Amino acid sequence: MINSSKPLILFFGYGSEYSLHSLYRYMCGLGDNCVEVDMLTHPNVVGELKKICGKPIIFVTSAHFLYDDRNFFYYKTHRKMISVLQVISTLRPVVSVYYPHDLKDPIKEEEMPYLPLFDLFLSPLPNLQYLEKYLPVINVGWIKCVSGHARVMPDSFNPSRAVFFTGAYQYYLNAGMDFFYQEYKPLFDAGIAVKMPLWHDNDLFEDFLRQREVKVYPSNANSIDVMKENEVMFTQALSSVNVEASGLGKKVVYIKSDILDYKSPEKELEYFENIMYVDSPSAAAILDRGSILNNIPSISYFDFVKARESIMTCFENRMVLK
Structure with a gap:
């Protein structure tokens, strides 16, 4: 009332x-x-x-x-x-x-x-x-x-402690779910989980990936909570996730794309000096975690x-x- x-x-x-x-x-x-x-x-x-x-x-x-x-x-x-x-x-x-x-x-x-x-x-x-x-x-x-941490998934869910945050969801929804799966299969084969943004047809996309044994975080989960549970964030497409993960002090690996990067990611994200840039999902999947530096926490x-x-x-x- x-x-x-x-x-x-x-x-x-x-x-x-x-x-x-x-x-x-x-x-x-x-x-x-x-x-x-x-x-x-x-x-x-x-x-x-x-x-x-x-x-x-x-x-x-x-x-x-x-x-x-x-x-x-x-x-x-x-x-x-x-x-x-x-x-x-x-x-x-x-x-x-x-x-x-x-x-x-x-x-x-x-x-x-x-x-x-x-x-x-x-x-x-x-x-x-x-x-x-x-x-x-x-x-x-x-x-x-926010203060405190609401755990999204059990501690055993993602042993890799690495998550790929999809920054171009609609592009891949238009291109097809199998297209997305095949492009990022090197990450999934390495045990890296995925988190989609909350958008239409999420349930279909997430079910498609789970059927292929990909570890999928719920799209309606708070991205910050997912990051707090993990160590390395793989990002793309100049999304807000890059700033969130870097601002939390996490290790961030940006996967570049000639199609999705409408501006230079190195220039757009230059404030965060420790973001690592790679040219493909395959290159991201084989990175030595020890070579990736943590960013400096800056989010309030x-x-x-x-x-x-x-x-x-x-x-x-x-x-x-x-």
């Missing part, structure tokens, strides 16, 4: 690009009026948004601003896609808050002109203060990084108290001005 004396807080996103669930749960636990819309799983996105239209809303999102049914075509989802900008235009929230789901590209270049539409930027990293020229920025740490735990206080203070200040 929604308490009409309080603002309604809408948490909004899509699949692996929705990173706000733990904040949603935290604020629900404190009695805040919260609604969660993950467009990958919500049964009636349009109906939910219509139901809350006209209420005093705090809009909190981790989704890219411009994705909608028209320009989300590459991902071939049958789910209803509504852009962040459309939500802001239609619901006219009292406060709009952005928290990135991607540490590699927190803000895409084409999204920069739209930042002033938001009232608050909750930053996962301390090096994003330059965005203050567009809107207030509060550093609250990385939302997947998420501050739930600070995040909530920043959101609610922003709302209160806006209401005073009305």
